Amino acid sequence: MSLSEKFIVLPFKKNRGNIVPGEMRQASSAASAEKIATAMSARHLGVAAYSIQVDEESGDMTSPKLIIAYGETADLTVN
Template identity: 85%
Template sequence: MALSEKFIVLPFKKNRGAVVPGEMRQASSAAAAEKIATAMAPRHIGVAAYSVQVDEESGDMTSPKLIIGFGEVADLNAA
C-alpha cells in the first residue's frame, strides 16, 4: 500500500438542514489549496482545504488535516 499526500478543497452546502460537502477540487500544494479555498469562500456557506493521505492502489483517502476553513464546514474525521 503506497500512500501519498494530496491537497483537496471542498465547498460545503446545506442539504435538508445538514452541512454536506460539494464537489471536491484538487490542488497542487497546500498554498494552492489555501488560495482556491479563499477565492471560493464568498460563493459558499463554507469552504475548507485539506491535506489527505491517498492509497495509490485503491484511491481511498484517509487522515484529513484541515489547512484552512471558512464559514460552516462539516467534520470529515467524524465520517
C-alpha cells in the same frame, strides 16, 4: 500500499437542513489549496482545504488534516 499526500478543497452547502460537502477540487500544494479555498469562500456557505493521504493502489483516502476553513463546515470523514 503506496501512500501519497494530496490536497483537496471542499465547498459546503445546506441540504435538508444539514451541512454537506459539495464537489471536491484537487490542488497542487497546500498553498494552492488555501488560495482556492479563499477565492471560493465568498460564494459558498463554507469552504475547507485539507491535506490527505491517498493509497495509490486502492484510492482510499485517510488522515485528513485541515489547512484552512471558512464559514460553516462539517467534519470530514474518510476511511
